[in-house]
Amino acid sequence: MSPSVGVRGIETEYGVAAPPLTADEVAREMFAPVVAWGRSTNVFTPAGARLYLDVGSHPEYATAESASLADLLAQDLAGDRIMWALADHAAGRLGREVAVFKNNSDSAGHSFGSHENYQVARSGSVSLPQALIPFLVTRQLVAGAGLIQVNPSGARYVLSARADHISESLSAATTRARPMINTRDEPHADGNRFRRLHVIVGDSNMSQAATAFRFGATSLVIRAVGEGHSFKAWALADPVRAIREVSHGWRQARPVRLADGRSVRPVEIQRAYLEAANEVASCGEDTAVIGLWRRCVDGWERLDFAGLETELDWLAKLRLIERYRERSGLPLADPKVIRLTLAYHQLGPVGLRGKLEAADLLWSGVDQLDAAKAVLQPPPTTRAYLRGRFVRAARAAGSTYSADWTRLKLGEYPPVVLLDPLEPGDQTALDLINQVAALSGDGQLVRTDGAASANGPAVLSDFDRILEQAANQPA
Amino acid sequence: MEQIRRSGLPPRDDDEPAAPPPPPAAQTQTQTQMIDDILDQIDEVLEDSSAAFVRGFVQKGGQ
Structure with missing residues (x-):
């Protein structure tokens, strides 16, 4: 199979809130029209996407299989549009506002995800997950969504919203012990020829550039592994510990320990994957992904991120937080600051993405006409x-x-x-x-x-x- | 990030020379002004019982 990644898809679990109703009540109200339409809470839309209620009362949208990043981004935005339209409709029936979030955790510390699917060749797929782990552990340098983490000892801003909820590298489990890669073998295709690589470690991105990077860079790494690149030299001593260290220790660029005993800065690992990816890059969308990746890696080398605030979620969010705190004098853990970060991930008119994109404070690569078309x-x-x-x-x-x-x-x-x-x-x-x-x-x-x-x-x-x-x- | 177009090709350079970018300091100032505008727009949302709202967002865990 060539190229080594076929179709790709995103599964997004959304959070919902309309207090004092429970999430379950809100989600059921949102899905009442879906049930009337398809006699089920699990339907396929005229766009070929799957819309359903998942474990934990999460409305979920699995995009139609997409071959290009442009299609994938449009499908992703279409999912947001449908979810917001469902919430808006439910709000009318409930007589109260319904908030929908494309994020990864609630106030009680529950985590939900943004899962990635990559169609890969069955042959050679056995060693693929292990080769990806150091990349996935450090990918948050670019694709992290950023999170204010409030602990009894205080609050801090961490790079990844998912890092602290991951407890294994690889496994077939999902909710009890979340792995970085789910190894359950469900190809949804000819199982003799294909596998579906299911990556569940990623943060939900609002920035289209971050989403494009997440899928584009991961696809390039898969291709590099397929073409014989070995990343064994970057195997981590303890990937679960490392993913948290990268997330928590980003300000100090805290090093992580490799299996061979060396300590390296996370950006060195990203640099190694970037150079391998660059060798297998071919088309225009690869070039765009490599370009952003290189600017980020260079930024991390210098610990100077100027110019990347319009592309990376963790930076865009941090810039909003810092400005808001400058103006208000509020501490990081203040509920108003937390509310601001929720608004970053919120859909509908309260959400910040549309405002940021309109002000060119967040890159928007997909024509809204394409997103509109992808709904149907x-x-x-x-x-x-x-x-x-x-x-x-x-x-x-x-x-x-x-x-x-x-x-x-x-x-x-x-x-x-x-x-x-x-x-x-x-x-x-x-x-x-x-x-x-x-x-x-x-x-x-x-x-x-x-x-x-x-x-x-x-x-x-x-x-x-x-x-x-x-x-x-x-x- | 470069435009990701439906054709999968990066944009070609425009024939028209691009206007020179504003100096970094001016650019930062403009962006701060725009961030302030957005923060002003959602000020009411943030003022309006943020603590209760944040506490009220309770989901069950997903995958």
Whole structure:
């Protein structure tokens, strides 16, 4: 398989709050229109994405499989838009404000995540996770979201919101002992050819540049490992301890201990991965990722981050905190300062991302038109194209259907199985979609060029309207 | 960060020469002014019972 990373996807668990209601009550209200639409709290949207209620009453959005970073970012923003539109609708019904956060922890210390999926070749995948660990431990230098951590002994600003919730490098567990990489083998594809690398150590990023880096750089490292780069020299003595040391000790650039006994600064590890990634970089999106990565690594060498505040979440957030404290004289642990950091991760009009992007204080690379389109349209170059079109056509026809990552089933027809995530043109699936489109009465065939079928459901449900709202309104 | 475009290609250089960037000090001052504007905009949100709001955000753990 070439390139060595196929499709990519993001699963985001969102936090919700509408006191005095519990998170569970809020999430159920948010999902009432979803249940009415799809008879389940687990549905696939016309964009081919999965929208569901996960453990811990987290509304969750798993983006459609994306081949390019541009598609992935647009899909990610579409998920934010849908989540905010669901919350806005629930707020109207509840008669109170509903806050939605794309962050990683609540006030009680619970953690939730932003999970990354990478389609990789089955062959050679055995040694991949270990080769990635030193990279993932130090990736927070660039991709950390930043967090005010309040302890009995005081408050401090740490780089990563997830570091303190990680207790293993690799395992198949998720909620009890969170690993950096979940090794559960669920390829959602042809298991003889592919694996799905499931990275759950990352922070939820608001900055599109940070998200692009997180997925772009990790993909390049996977490619470098596939091309024979060994990172054994950077194996850590204790990765779990190291990830916390990097997060807590960033101001002093505290060194971490390697398995061979050496102590190195975290930025040296990032530099080694960066140079290997640079050797395998090829396309324009790689160049953009490498460019940001290099500027960050250089910044960390000098401990001078000037110019990076518009790209890195931990810096953008820190700059807001410091200015707010300068103006107010409040301590770091003051609830108003904490509230400010929650607003950084909040969706909707209270959230800071839109304001920061509008003021050019945060890089915004995705055209809002692309984000709007991604609410209802799948990426055109992966099998999500087929899933999205199928869902749309089956709904328009009022047919009984089911869909998941690998399977499309219409009524009594035999299921169509899609085992290659990078294949948007499976003929059996296209035939099925055309058949169901014909059922809807106008006989319009689904075109292979990405154009949508003109017909929509005869009666719009609340969730259809919520999706329309999401397509028309940034989160 | 360079633009990530749908084509996957970095932007080509514009034919028009770009305006010279403002000196760093002036740029920092402008950015601080813009940050102040944003902080002013959400001042009410921060004033309005932040402690109760922060305490009230309780989820269960996710993955």
